Amino acid sequence: xxxxxxxxxxxxxxxxxxxxxxxxxxxxxxxxxxxxxxxxxxxxxxxxxxxxxxxxxxxxxxxxxxxxxxxxxxxxxxxxxxxxxxxxxxxxxxxxxxxxxxxxxxxxxxxxxxxxxxxxxxxxxxxxxxxxxxxxxxxxxxxxxxxxxxxxxxxxxxxxxxxxxxxxxxxxxxxxxxxxxxxxxxxxxxxxxxxxxxxxxxxxxxxxxxxxxxxxxxxxxxxxxxxxxxxxxxxxxxxxxxxxxxxxxxxxxxxxxxxxxxxxxxxxxxxxxxxxxxxxxxxxxxxxxxxxxxxxxxxxxxxxxxxxxxxxxxxxxxxxxxxxxxxxxxxxxxxxxxxxxxxxxxxxxxxxxxxxxxxxxxxxxxxxxxxxxxxxxxxxxxxxxxxxxxxxxxxxxxx
Amino acid sequence: xxxxxxxxxxxxxxxxxxxxxxxxxxxxxxxxxxxxxxxxxxxxxxxxxxxxxxxxxxxxxxxxxxxxxxxxxxxxxxxxxxxxxxxxxxxxxxxxxxxxxxxxxxxxxxxxxxxxxxxxxxxxxxxxxxxxxxxxxxxxxxxxxxxxxxxxxxxxxxxxxxxxxxxxxxxxxxxxxxxxxxxxxxxxxxxxxxxxxxxxxxxxxxxxxxxxxxxxxxxxxxxxxxxxxxxxxxxxxxxxxxxxxxxxxxxxxxxxxxxxxxxxxxxxxxxxxxxxxxxxxxxxxxxxxxxxxxxxxxxxxxxxxxxxxxxxxxxxxxxxxxxxxxxxxxxxxxxxxxxxxxxxxxxxxxxxxxxxxxxxxxxxxxxxxxxxxxxxxxxxxxxxxxxxxxxxxxxxxxx
Numbered sequence: 001x002x003x004x005x006x007x008x009x010x011x012x013x014x015x016x017x018x019x020x021x022x023x024x025x026x027x028x029x030x031x032x033x034x035x036x037x038x039x040x041x042x043x044x045x046x047x048x049x050x051x052x053x054x055x056x057x058x059x060x061x062x063x064x065x066x067x068x069x070x071x072x073x074x075x076x077x078x079x080x081x082x083x084x085x086x087x088x089x090x091x092x093x094x095x096x097x098x099x100x101x102x103x104x105x106x107x108x109x110x111x112x113x114x115x116x117x118x119x120x121x122x123x124x125x126x127x128x129x130x131x132x133x134x135x136x137x138x139x140x141x142x143x144x145x146x147x148x149x150x151x152x153x154x155x156x157x158x159x160x161x162x163x164x165x166x167x168x169x170x171x172x173x174x175x176x177x178x179x180x181x182x183x184x185x186x187x188x189x190x191x192x193x194x195x196x197x198x199x200x201x202x203x204x205x206x207x208x209x210x211x212x213x214x215x216x217x218x219x220x221x222x223x224x225x226x227x228x229x230x231x232x233x234x235x236x237x238x239x240x241x242x243x244x245x246x247x248x249x250x251x252x253x254x255x256x257x258x259x260x261x262x263x264x265x266x267x268x269x270x271x272x273x274x275x276x277x278x279x280x281x282x283x284x285x286x287x288x289x290x291x292x293x294x295x296x297x298x299x300x301x302x303x304x305x306x307x308x309x310x311x312x313x314x315x316x317x318x319x320x321x322x323x324x325x326x327x328x329x330x331x332x333x334x335x336x337x338x339x340x341x342x343x344x345x346x347x348x349x350x351x352x353x354x355x356x357x358x359x360x361x362x363x364x365x366x367x368x369x370x371x372x373x374x375x376x377x378x379x380x381x382x383x384x385x386x387x388x389x390x391x392x393x394x395x396x397x398x399x
Numbered sequence: 400x401x402x403x404x405x406x407x408x409x410x411x412x413x414x415x416x417x418x419x420x421x422x423x424x425x426x427x428x429x430x431x432x433x434x435x436x437x438x439x440x441x442x443x444x445x446x447x448x449x450x451x452x453x454x455x456x457x458x459x460x461x462x463x464x465x466x467x468x469x470x471x472x473x474x475x476x477x478x479x480x481x482x483x484x485x486x487x488x489x490x491x492x493x494x495x496x497x498x499x500x501x502x503x504x505x506x507x508x509x510x511x512x513x514x515x516x517x518x519x520x521x522x523x524x525x526x527x528x529x530x531x532x533x534x535x536x537x538x539x540x541x542x543x544x545x546x547x548x549x550x551x552x553x554x555x556x557x558x559x560x561x562x563x564x565x566x567x568x569x570x571x572x573x574x575x576x577x578x579x580x581x582x583x584x585x586x587x588x589x590x591x592x593x594x595x596x597x598x599x600x601x602x603x604x605x606x607x608x609x610x611x612x613x614x615x616x617x618x619x620x621x622x623x624x625x626x627x628x629x630x631x632x633x634x635x636x637x638x639x640x641x642x643x644x645x646x647x648x649x650x651x652x653x654x655x656x657x658x659x660x661x662x663x664x665x666x667x668x669x670x671x672x673x674x675x676x677x678x679x680x681x682x683x684x685x686x687x688x689x690x691x692x693x694x695x696x697x698x699x700x701x702x703x704x705x706x707x708x709x710x711x712x713x714x715x716x717x718x719x720x721x722x723x724x725x726x727x728x729x730x731x732x733x734x735x736x737x738x739x740x741x742x743x744x745x746x747x748x749x750x751x752x753x754x755x756x757x758x759x760x761x762x763x764x765x766x767x768x769x770x771x772x773x774x775x776x777x778x779x780x781x782x783x784x785x786x787x788x789x790x791x792x793x794x795x796x797x798x
Binding site for chain 2 (some may be wrong): 069090159160161163242249318385392396
């Protein structure tokens with residue numbers, strides 16, 4: 001029998017941008033040192049300097065740690081552990097928003113899932129930490145298909161890499177509500193269980209919410225349709241082979257940190273106490289959901305991916321057309337300029353300044369549209385690939 | 400006892416660019432249909448149309464197949480199988496050359512490793528197919544560190560995903576000579592064995608070479624230092640758990656296809672007949688190389704990655720400086736223009752045309768240098784990440 005205390009938090013540690021950022025990182029470090037969890041899964045630790053500061057501070061109680069590097073800014077993912085980390089692997093999602101959506105910035109973060117393997121008293125734990133693409137507008141979610149591709153890749157990555165694990169644990173900001181198709185897909189395809197619904201004892205925000213109006217850093221207008229808040233940060237788990245995992249206690253923070261005037265982050269932390277027990281007889285790895293229901297979820301997800309695919313194809317087409325138009329304009333200008341040079345036209349028929357400005361504009365549009373066209377081509381390919389994988393999974397389920 | 404015939408070929412099927420491309424794709428299809436292998440691993444099938452043509456042609460003997468989509472162009476990787484494909488996964492390498500090296504084009508291909516899982520008479524096979532970054536100049540190999548990162552990620556991906564497999568098989572164009580550090584790293588870190596060195600019987604090009612001067616499509620000047628040719632296409636394998644794999648026969652094609660005037664591709668195909676036998680007692684998964692030697696290989700690879708890291712840091716610095724200079728020039732121009740507008744200077748001190756051309760140039764340089772700076776920042780991050788993983792592996796080996 002083993003008891004494991006797990007901590008998960010989206011830290012919202014963006015240098016120079018997040019509110020009262022230094023104070024909060026210090027607070028988080030202090031609390032982690034004081035509480036002495038077994039395993040700490042953090043997201044949005046964007047700066048490696050912050051990771052190193054935390055590492056220096058937490059070295060005593062968490063001698064082992066790993067920071068996952070990816071993308072321009074970094075993945076923001078890191079793990080602190082009381083037990084030796086035996087191995088790590090990073091899988092970067094193939095789709096992650098759009099580079100030109102600078103105000104959303106997800107593309108630059110190289111969203112990924114990190115895996116660390118630890119072994120505690122002979123039990124092999126595969127620990128996954130991840131952060132999926134944010135949902136900026138629930139009514140008209142432009143990133144739904146990207147997030148679904150990420151959820152699918154996350155599920156596939158977990159399935160393929162966890163075959164030798166005794167216990168699988170996933171913590172992170174999934175940016176999906178519990179009833180969303182992506183989370184149902186992830187849970188049913190991997191057989192992972194939700195610590196909140198399984199917990200024998202719960203303390204914290206009502207409904208296990210992790211983005212609450214009570215937190216002074218959350219954007220209140222975004223939470224208007226959800227007076228209690230929303231639950232988008234999760235700890236999920238499953239036991240394979242001959243083990244049983246139970247969630248004894250699940251807690252969340254409830255806004256303001258104890259004895260302080262600010263919360264640790266704009267998200268609430270999720271803390272689970274898991275109880276792992278060796279079972280008499282080995283049971284085969286089983287999917288958590290009955291197969292007909294699983295087929296329904298995959299079909300639903302596939303439909304959403306197809307919708308995203310059609311939008312991406314449309315964008316690929318428009319950007320391609322734009323590039324062709326810019327090229328035509330350039331060619332036209334070249335012909336006109338050559339005509340002038342060859343003396344076909346008398347004098348200087350165009351004002352030089354506006355002529356060259358127009359040429360520069362056309363070159364700019366050509367480059368931009370070509371870049372976007374390439375980008376949307378990749379997007380189409382990845383959406384098609386995911387859709388085909390889902391189709392294959394459905395066929396396998398039906399057989 | 401099971402006998403498995405495996406075929407591997409880099410098809411060099413670039414539409415409109417490869418020589419006698421349509422003829423060769425047809426030839427490859429005919430030969431595959433005639434020979435009836437169990438498993439066919441192809442690289443450089445860049446166009447999905449070619450894959451679909453092959454699929455339609457080969458449907459009879461290879462009812463199961465998968466094409467791996469990635470990058471702008473595609474991964475070029477596909478698998479045809481006589482046995483049902485149960486599951487697939489694609490892992491895209493985090494580094495793959497430079498987007499501005501248009502003449503090399505590797506960056507646009509989204510180089511990856513594809514995994515397909517098949518089960519033959521109860522034996523689980525993890526089949527990997529991959530294509531690593533090309534080596535354009537062996538004396539001054541600008542892509543060595545990228546290829547080493549790919550070899551490391553390939554090894555890590557195989558290790559983490561093959562834990563439930565009975566037999567692991569890797570085929571592909573690794574773009575590395577047998578004695579290169581990358582291939583030693585891959586083999587010793589995964590325990591994979593080289594079908595060529597293990598084969599009981601060999602037929603084909605001397606030394607198992609797969610890029611030979613005898614092939615009318617190879618660039619003869621590149622092969623000048625290697626009169627026999629070079630061996631860069633491999634079939635590697637290992638058995639885990641209670642199985643033994645032996646390579647009975649290994650063959651390569653030898654230039655011109657039988658009865659034709661052209662070869663199938665600029666690469667030679669590699670064909671292995673593997674013999675898989677269940678063993679009495681289970682043996683634990685063991686690394687192929689003794690641990691002290693393994694530590695030496697990882698150290699050597701890590702040194703090369705560090706060299707690449709320093710070069711990438713240098714490039715990140717120069718592109719950043721270039722961006723700052725362009726920004727300064729723009730600011731200077733803005734100040735000058737404002738000065739004119741405010742009437743500080745009498746008349747029109749600059750010729751408008753060259754002034755605006757200069758501004759456009761500065762904007763162009765700024766955008767380009769910023770893009771490159773971001774790109775090299777990612778490169779630095781991934782090289783650092785790999786170096787750290789290697790350091791962690793070394794520490795684990797020493798303990």
